[in-house]
Structures are given as C-alpha cells and as structure tokens.
Amino acid sequence: MSESSVEITYREAVREAIREALLSDDRVFLMGEDVGHYGGCFAVTKGLLAEFGPERIRDTPLSELAFVGAGIGAALGGLRPIVEIMTVNFSLLALDPILNTAATLCHMSGGQFSVPLVIRMATGGGKQLAAQHSHSLEGWFAHIPGLVILVPATLDDARGMLGWALMRPDPVLIFENQTLYNRKGHLLAERDSNPLQARVRRAGSDLTLLTYGACLYKALDAADELATSGIDVEVIDLRSLRPLDEQTIIQSVMRTHRVLIVDEGWRSGGFSAELIARIMERAFFELDAPVQRICSAEVPLPYAAHLEQAALPQVAKIVSIAREMVGNHG
C-alpha cells in the first residue's frame, strides 16, 4: 500500500477524521468539554469551532452524565453525535447512560430503537497524570453487550475508525491512548475498511504478542529486540475489543503455539483474562507453553515518573518473558 508523503500526528489524524465526518454528513456534530473554544484538552479539536461553528462544535458544561445522555437522545432523534469525554476516568460519571441506556435500548425495546452514537475518549497512562486521569478501562467497557469497543493504535486507525463508527447503528466507544497523540507518521492512501478485524502488524513464527492501543509499539520494539537473538515474533493489534476477532487470534496461535498478552489494563478480571479464556476454549491443544500476560501493576497509577513507568508494561519485561517462553534466555 502506498503512503502519503505528508507527515502528520495521531492527533491530526483524529482531527481529520472528525472534519471528514462533519463535512460529509450534516447530521454529525461534536460535543464535549472544551472541544470548542479551548480546542480540546489534547488539542485534537483545535480550529474546528472556527470552521464549523458553535452549533456543530458544542462546548458542554462539566456534566458527563447529561451530555452523554443527551448524545443518546440526539442519536435517537436522528442526529449522528460524536461525544468527546476528556479522559476515561471521567466516563465513569456517564457509566449509567452508557450501560443502562445506550447499550440496552435496542434489545430492551425489541429492536425498535438503536443508538447510533460515537463516544471518543482519551485513555491510558504514561503522562504523569496520576490516578484519576490515567487508567485503561477499555477492557471493562468491553464487558458490556450492545457496545462496540475500538482501540485505534495507528494513525490510519485514528483516521479511519471514526467514520466507520458513525455509519454504525449502534453505540461505538473509541479509546485513544493519550501517549499516542504526538506520534508521527504517514497515512496510507487506502483505507482499512473493517476495524473489527485484528491485524498482524508483524508476522512471525515463534511467539505471538497479543496487544492493542499504545502497547502495540512496545510489542513491536520488543519484537525487534527479540529478532536480534533469532526469536521470530508475531505482533497482533486487536483493534476491536468488542466484538473480538477470535479467528485472527486463533490462526496466529496455530502458527506460533505460544502467546504473550500485553495489556495496559489491570490483570485481575481484566481483558487479558478474557483473551486467555478464548484461547483455552478454542486452541488449547495448539499451545506449547502456558499463555502469559503482562498487565499494569495492580495499583492506582502513581504520579512519580519512575513509579508510573514501573506500573506500566515495558519492553524489557516483554523481551524477558518472551525469551523464557521460547526457552531461549539469550
């Protein structure tokens, strides 16, 4: 696939996706805290108010419960809202409308109502924002039937997933890891038309690293390092946590027979546990080693840089566990 010659950031890719959506469909509008005059907490929406005006770029009061609920109502009323929640921790103030209304309405009404709502939010640690701005709760939201959970790791997904989500009749939550906003790269000319499909970001034969979001880059770095000692690692970017593309995962297990999961969420009851269970259910006899996982330490994320980094999955740990799993201690 051909790449654009223009280098852009992940932040700009998200902005471009929002612009495209606003330009292509009059029913689309954006609302959230500080998306307009301020330009977005992470500067994602900078300039959009001037371009599209206050009716379509709506600054909301600090009322997550009300503006997410209103997003659901606006979707029911025929609009295609993009609701921005500043960080994943704040989304808990809107968990009621997300779970009790957006995720249930279609089923509870016998299919009469669907909720074509897109909610974007920043997630993840690594910016020293401490224990109320840094968690990775996307795996939690993936527990809820009725939602679609997308985790764009690449610039192409940052641009491509939003437009796809707006075409869906169901509520879609998009989690943008905040460490990715400054990431630079080139967009591919072609669009990936199916965000629900996991992608093999690096092919390999000795071990599968199963990951998503910002941990993708740690997994890729670890794979490079492991390659220097002859370990051929496959890296899979899940992209969608719900629905989960089991087929791509199982096919990889059948190639490599070893799986190491890298998940920024917590371990106990976390999404990594779900991945392990699916592999056990469908590919137990393909495994040459127990599935392993690297998750965030089970602490509220601390502020101090060294402690925060110690809490998050890191390349060195991926490398060391991968070596143990393939019986090669370098």
Added chain:
Amino acid sequence: MSGVSMTSESTLPPPQVSRDLLRQMLRVRRFEEECVPQYQAGKIRGFLHLYIGEEAIAAGVISRLEPEDSVVGTYREHGHALVRGVSAKAIMAEMFGKQEGCARGRGGSMHLFDAAKRFYGGNAIVGGGIPLAVGLALADKLLRRRAVAVCFFGEGAVAEGAFHESLNLAALWQLPVLFVCENNHYAMGTPERIELAGRGVSAKAEVHGVRARTVDGMDVAAVWGAAGEALAEARSGQPTLLECSTYRFRAHSMFDAELYRKREEVRSWEERDPVRTFAERLMAAGVLTPSEWGLWEQEVAAELAAAVAYADAGTIEPVEDLQRFVYAEETAG
C-alpha cells in the same frame, strides 16, 4: 402531608376536550386496576408500579402533544403509553412477556416502547430519561423540527444529578423540552420532607434558568391548561418545567407493605380522586350524563377484556431469538 390545597375552580376545557380527558383517565384507571388480578394470577411478573391516583397528569399533558413530539416516561408509565396511543393490547401483551408486546416481551412493565408513537420508554433508572429527553430536543432543534420532547419523572429524580445537569444543559442551549415532575410526595417510601431540601422542585428548576409552573395534579383541567402554556413556551425554545402535585393511591409496587404512610393520609387524597371528581364536575356542568359514563365503563371493560385475551393468546419469542437486537439489525445508514 399538605401537598397543593384544593385550587379555586380551574377553567373547564371545551366540552369535547373535557370528555376526552375524562375518558382517557378512565381507561388508565381501569387498565391499572386490571393489572392487579393479572399480577396475582402470575401472568404479570417482575416489578409492577401502578399509576392510580396520578392519571390527570398523563391525560392532561399527553393529550396536548402532536404526533412528532416525543415522550420519555418512567417505570410507572402504563398510563403515559396508553394516552400516547400505544394499545392496551400491546401493553398487556408486553407485561405478559409475549412477543406481540410493545417491546416483544423484552422490557415488561417498566420498559414500554413504541417507535411509531415516538414513545421512548419506560426507564427504570430514576432520572435516567431526563438527559435522553434533552438530547431528543437537541435533535429537534438542530433538525429544525417544531417538535417538543416531554419528559416525565417523580420528585425523587430531582435529587439526582441527572435532573440538575439536564436542566442546566436545556437552559444553556434553549431546547424545546418540557420537564413534567409528577410530585407524588414519596420517593418510593421516603417522604419529600426528608429527600429534598430548599424551596421545592419548581424553585430548583428556576435556579437553572428553566421556567417552572406548579399545578394541582389531581385536577386534569388545571393540568391541561398549564400544559398548553408550558408546551407553547417549550415549542418556542424555552425549556419549561411543570410540577404537578399528585398522590399515588396504591403501593409503590406490588412488594410494598406501605409502612411509611398512614391510611388516613391516603384517604384524604382519595377524596380528591382525579377521575371521580372530574366525572362529577362534567356531569354537574351538563357535559356528561350518567348513562354516557356507564357506556364508557362498558366500552373500557370490553377494551381491557380484549387486551387480556390478546395477551393470553400471544406467543412467546423463540429462545433462539435471545441474542437478537443486542445490536441493530437494519443496515447502517
């Protein structure tokens, strides 16, 4: 419990309107009464919340609406659904858990829905419907429809953050929404005096920049009159609240021993029964005759018998369909 004292005589709506209001209230009353034996027979299960005593509000407000307006109710919403035009058959079948029900039997008593009537439920999270109505009104405004979103809730919801956040948003954005507080003075078993501080529901609305009216919710003529004014304001883009003082004659749900209120208090409110008092008023005014009333009773009884028969004869959804509608089945658009 003081509530709103008997108001001076409200203006009687035009004769045909008055008759329609009374007939709607009668339908709701008899429907709710019919639910009791159906529940006792085990045909209706789950939570069942009856609207008996509060009929004047649904009748007085919803009969004022246009087809393009939307309605958001609470878990005590049978009456709202009926007045909005959801058939007694579809509601009864829903409560019987049959797929001929207005939500295919997936919602039950607390989750009645009807897309064609723009009836958005049936919400069992107290206050949960309020932001939804604000969003529906936002869509009406941005799509340049002359529609209003009407949201019903009890005074218990006024203690929820959803109420305050939603009124603030509606006022900031000048949305065409009518908030109807059915103040029956108890949040389940908790009396208003120990759940709401300050000067009451309407005062709280005014603080958020939402104009509020307080009306005797036991007087359908008063509700109808106030709803007309409130809806005209809402339709012009001024969000408005209508607080209707009312009383629930029956228990909160079928699991309520009513330990929190005295029988005398219930009786004193029953003296102001909105159905009976309005029937007497219309007869005294010569708008209705006793024989017409008797005929209505027969017609409503026949409607309800047909609804029960329809629900009894209804079919259950195949278990194979369990996972349908978790996601929408129509193609994206």
